[in-house]
Amino acid sequence: MGELVDGKGESGRAVLGRTLKFLREKAGKSLGQLADETGYDKSYLSRLESGERLSKVTVMEDLDAYYKAGDLLVSHWRSVRLDAFKDQYKRFMGLEATARVMWVFTPAVPGLLQTEDFTREVLSGGQTTPDADELVEEQVAARLGRQYLLRQKPEPDVRIIMDEVALRRPAARAETWHDQLLHLEAVATWRNVTLQVLPFSAGVHHHMTGSLTLLWQKDGSAVAYKEGNGCSQLDEDPDEVLRRRLSYDRLRDLALSPSDSLAFIRGVLKELRS
Structure with missing residues (x-):
C-alpha cells in the first residue's frame, strides 16, 4: 500500500x-x-x-x-x-512520542490528562473568528491525540506535578469539572503515572508562570521544554537540561506524596459533591 x-x-x-x-x-x-x-x-x-x-x-x-x-x-x-502545531512544538511532540521517561510540572490541568469536555471548554474561550467551532474541534482532536502516548507500548514512565491552583479553578459546568476530577483520580492509580499536587502551603516557587517538561529517550538523551507567557523553549544542551532537572527536583521536594495527592484530589471531589 x-x-x-x-x-x-x-x-x-x-x-x-x-x-x-x-x-x-x-x-x-x-x-x-x-x-x-x-x-x-x-x-x-x-x-x-x-x-x-x-x-x-x-x-x-x-x-x-x-x-x-x-x-x-x-x-x-x-x-x-x-499539522495543528507550530514547528518547534512539532519537534517537542516528536520527542514526546518516543520518550521512555517524562517529568511534567504544570500550573494547570495538563493536556495529557484533560477530558474531552474540559479540553473543549479550555480551548473555546479564546476563539472569536467565524470558523471558531471548526478550529476548536481541530484543536480538541489534536490535544486529545497526545494522550495516545500514555497507553502505547512500552508504556512511558510519567511523573506529573500539578500546582494546587489547577484544582481550585473549576470548569464552568459542574458536570465537566466533576468528570475531570474523576479522571484525575483514576490517572493517579495508573501504574505508569505518578501524580503529585504542589500545595499552596509550599509558598511561591520558580515555575508559577509556566510549565516544564523533561523527556528521556531510550538511549539516555534528554531534553527540556519550557512554556509560559506566550513563549516556548526547547533545550537540548546537556547543561541546560541538567539545570531544568534540578529545578524540577526542588518542586518535587515541595509537592505532596503520591498517596497524599490522591487524597487531596478526592477531597476536592468531596467538596464539589457537597
Missing part, C-alpha cells in the same frame, strides 16, 4: 483522506453504507476523506478495525495531527 502514503506535494491530512477513500472503495462501500455500519455521520466521513477535518484517534481506531487494516489509519493520523 506504498502508493497511499507517498503523497508528494500533499499535506498529511490529504494523504490520510485519500487513504480513507481508497479503503472504502476497495471495500465496495458508499459513504451512506459506511455511515450506517459505523455509526458516524455521512457528512463527517465525507469531510475526513476530503481532508477538511482532523478526526479523533478513536475514529481511526474504529475504521482500522472496520477495514481490518491493522493500524494503518492510526499510523497516518499520528503524523497528520502534527
